[in-house]
Amino acid sequence: MQRCCFDCDYFEIEGKDVSEMTEADWRNGCAEGECRFHPPVLGPEIERDGDTFRCFGEFPKVLSSDWCGQFKPRTT
Numbered sequence: 001m002q003r004c005c006f007d008c009d010y011f012e013i014e015g016k017d018v019s020e021m022t023e024a025d026w027r028n029g030c031a032e033g034e035c036r037f038h039p040p041v042l043g044p045e046i047e048r049d050g051d052t053f054r055c056f057g058e059f060p061k062v063l064s065s066d067w068c069g070q071f072k073p074r075t076t
């Protein structure tokens with residue numbers, strides 16, 4: 001197992017459960033997913049038609065080939 005987001009317990013790809021991921025997901029090498037290590041964070045304020053608002057919070061976007069110091073090997 002490599003140290004990469006794809007093999008990390010905190011990685012979620014496009015709303016799929018990790019057990020639904022295929023080798024093709026990995027071979028693509030740049031599949032985008034979300035890191036669920038931390039709760040969602042609010043994005044920047046957006047101004048539209050004179051109103052200022054914030055969208056829902058988002059989880060950080062990561063690539064399957066990324067990794068960080070919080071890597072935890074996937075157990076499922």
Ligand code: SF4
Pocket residue numbers: 004005008009010011034035036037062066067068069070071072
């Ligand atoms: S950024 Fe770190 S904690 Fe998040 S999925 Fe990647 S390796 Fe795991």
